[in-house]
Amino acid sequence: MxxxxxxxxxxxxxxxxxxxxxxxxxxxxxxxxxxxxxxxSVLTPAERSFLGVLERAVPEGVRVWPKVRLVDVLYIDARGKERQAALNRVLAKHVDFLLVRAQDARPLLAIELDDRSHQREDRQERDRFLEALARQVGLSLVRVRVKEGYALEEVRRLLEVHLALGKGSEGKTGGRG
Structure with missing residues (x-):
């Protein structure tokens, strides 16, 4: 709320x-x-539908942020042209939903909704890049297929599995502000 x-x-x-x-x-x-x-609307109809269930499924102490730009979640450890190239690669990209720890907004889990557009080669390339990036920085990423409706318990179980995997794994989120 x-x-x-x-x-x-x-x-x-x-x-x-x-x-x-x-x-x-x-x-x-x-x-x-x-x-x-x-x-x-900031969200597509599929994103709005999933958000309604997602907000009810997240555990206490976790918040849902929709459409978070990657550049707002990452530090870029490079200088000069290499930094600009890395920045350009993520500048126009976002994750559909980011679950964060309420007390300090620490990223916990990224969620991508996959519709039919993810069957295109350009989207598959973007998806592979995002998966590699998430692994590199230690951010759990889960993909959810777009469908007519989402069962609360199914989403809750999905979150439990992925949030439990992230516990104790601090990842590479420290650095300069």
Whole structure:
């Protein structure tokens, strides 16, 4: 519930800011429209469906964050061109859901919903990259096939297995802020 309240407050602030910035004065005092429109929802229908069950299935002390950018979860230990190349590789990517420890927002588990698009070669390449990246940094990653509905107990068991595997495994999440 706290997560939903946070998302709603955040979206309200974004909408307010977009209203203020929707038109800017251009050269000579002319109004210039920006080429953006607000999405009807941050989540796809499949993501909204899964989120409803996921939020009920997570154990106490765990929060669900939807659509978290990889760049916000990772440190990049490189410099110069190598750093820029590594940054470019993750900049436009996100995980569908990130489970975090409520007390300190420590990443615990990444969840990807796989729809039919994941059968395409370009998506399979992205999926392999994401799996290798998750292994490298010590973040558990689980893939869930998109379907009509999700059983609460099935999702709860899935989380129990993957969150239990992560206990005691601190991974490589330390570093500079």
């Amino acid at each position: 706290e997560t939903l309240l946070f998302v709603l407050v955040f979206l309200g602030l974004v909408i307010f800011a977009l209203g203020l910035l929707g038109k800017r004065e251009g050269l000579g005092g002319q109004d210039v429209s920006l080429p953006y429109r607000l999405r009807h």
